[in-house]
Amino acid sequence: MSPRATRRLLLVAGLVAALGVSPVSPIHVYTQREVYGTVGSSVTLSCSFWSSEWISEDISITWHFQAEGSRDSISIFHFAKGQPYIDDVGTFKERMEWAGNPRRRDGSIVIHGLEPSDNGTFTCDVKNPPDIVGKSSQVTLYVLEKVPPRYGVVLGSVIGGALLLVAALVALAYGSRYCWRRRQAALQRRLSAMEKGKLQRSGKDGSKRSRQVSAERGGGHGGLSPLSPRPPGSPGAAGEAPLSPQAPVLYAMLDHGRSAKKAKGGAGDSRKDRK
Amino acid sequence: MGFGSLGGSAVRGSWWDAWLCSAVVLRASTLGCGTRSRAVSVPQQWLVNGEHAADLWQNCTTGSPFQCLASSSNEWLQSVQAMMILSVIFSVLSLFLFFCQLFTLTKGGRFYITGVFQILAGLCVMSGAAIFTVRHTDWHQASENTSYGFAYILAWLALPLALASGIVYVILRKRE
Numbered sequence: 001m002s003p004r005a006t007r008r009l010l011l012v013a014g015l016v017a018a019l020g021v022s023p024v025s026p027i028h029v030y031t032q033r034e035v036y037g038t039v040g041s042s043v044t045l046s047c048s049f050w051s052s053e054w055i056s057e058d059i060s061i062t063w064h065f066q067a068e069g070s071r072d073s074i075s076i077f078h079f080a081k082g083q084p085y086i087d088d089v090g091t092f093k094e095r096m097e098w099a100g101n102p103r104r105r106d107g108s109i110v111i112h113g114l115e116p117s118d119n120g121t122f123t124c125d126v127k128n129p130p131d132i133v134g135k136s137s138q139v140t141l142y143v144l145e146k147v148p149p150r151y152g153v154v155l156g157s158v159i160g161g162a163l164l165l166v167a168a169l170v171a172l173a174y175g176s177r178y179c180w181r182r183r184q185a186a187l188q189r190r191l192s193a194m195e196k197g198k199l200q201r202s203g204k205d206g207s208k209r210s211r212q213v214s215a216e217r218g219g220g221h222g223g224l225s226p227l228s229p230r231p232p233g234s235p236g237a238a239g240e241a242p243l244s245p246q247a248p249v250l251y252a253m254l255d256h257g258r259s260a261k262k263a264k265g266g267a268g269d270s271r272k273d274r275k
Numbered sequence: 276m277g278f279g280s281l282g283g284s285a286v287r288g289s290w291w292d293a294w295l296c297s298a299v300v301l302r303a304s305t306l307g308c309g310t311r312s313r314a315v316s317v318p319q320q321w322l323v324n325g326e327h328a329a330d331l332w333q334n335c336t337t338g339s340p341f342q343c344l345a346s347s348s349n350e351w352l353q354s355v356q357a358m359m360i361l362s363v364i365f366s367v368l369s370l371f372l373f374f375c376q377l378f379t380l381t382k383g384g385r386f387y388i389t390g391v392f393q394i395l396a397g398l399c400v401m402s403g404a405a406i407f408t409v410r411h412t413d414w415h416q417a418s419e420n421t422s423y424g425f426a427y428i429l430a431w432l433a434l435p436l437a438l439a440s441g442i443v444y445v446i447l448r449k450r451e
Contacts, residue, residue: 155360
């Protein structure tokens with residue numbers, strides 16, 4: 001043989017020898033650490049594994065259960081030769097269900113109707129000949145009377161709700177007061193604009209009417225107007241026909257407002273003097 | 276008469292301030308007692324049972340191994356804690372708002388918001404203490420010599436003080 005061919009053959013032989021002599025890696029089994037369930041509900045105990053060997057027909061999956069406070073570990077599930085064997089005489093009689101698929105590297109079981117006596121440690125053990133060396137994995141099952149809410153949920157919600165309620169009420173109060181003030185200011189502005197317009201128009205009509213109007217207005221300011229709100233049909237209102245239905249009402253309001261303020265102001269002054 | 280009235284109103288003003296300060300200090304101390312028990316020398320518990328002392332946030336044993344464990348996460352205990360915290364927040368807010376209103380209120384105006392928050396704080400303390408009284412057996416097994424502690428009494432004392440100061444704020448009128 002040529003030297004190159006010999007070298008190639010030696011390389012291939014060495015590789016084959018290396019493969020044959022190398023140790024098989026152990027099987028790895030994975031489960032959750034802790035599982036929580038409430039009384040009466042169902043819980044899935046999942047167990048997955050990884051094996052370097054091909055999944056053969058001889059694969060076996062076993063589940064053991066060690067009750068809380070007990071030192072014995074009883075076998076509750078066994079899968080061998082493609083057949084699951086479920087506990088039918090022990091504590092998990094008619095409560096367990098096989099939910100795994102060895103081809104998909106899944107060896108999970110489901111327990112229905114949890115009881116408080118199910119508290120304990122479940123061990124999942126998988127053997128895939130020739131890959132049998134490996135550590136099994138454990139799951140701790142906690143069965144609770146009812147799931148307690150996380151600490152701080154009630155605390156935070158009570159504080160947050162109360163603060164939001166108070167903030168909303170304060171905002172509502174201030175908002176309504178602000179709107180009311182703005183409406184008052186707008187009304188005042190309209191009133192003063194209307195007064196100005198009236199004065200101008202009556203000034204155009206004649207000085208006599210303007211004096212009459214100013215006398216009325218003066219009476220209105222004093223709060224003791226002898227002239228009650230002008231009737232709409234009066235001569236002075238000729239140029240204000242569109243406004244006349246409103247004018248008497250506004251006059252009344254103006255009079256009432258001014259007189260009321262004058263009365264309150266008088267009383268307040270007297271109180272201040274007494275102080 | 277003007278000078279006398281001014282003096283009278285000044286005295287009244289300082290009396291209101293003293294009242295306010297005392298109310299705030301007392302409430303702060305109540306809530307400090309109720310919330311955290313740090314120094315063992317000052318009795319700061321809600322429930323006392325021999326050498327075990329339990330308050331809102333932890334149970335402590337003053338015996339030979341001095342240790343403190345966190346209280347349970349019962350919903351009623353959490354609501355009592357929430358009420359205490361809320362009352363602290365409201366009273367601090369009322370103090371802050373008092374100073375705000377002192378400078379922004381018109382002459383003759385009333386300190387409504389301050390009084391409302393103070394009254395709210397008092398109501399929160401009352402509801403927290405009431406819930407504690409009714410439901411404390413849920414998280415703390417009561418034995419024969421379990422008695423109410425100093426902080427519990429302070430919490431009930433804070434209620435009339437807070438209500439009184441709130442009413443005083445509502446009646447009070449701002450002078451120049």
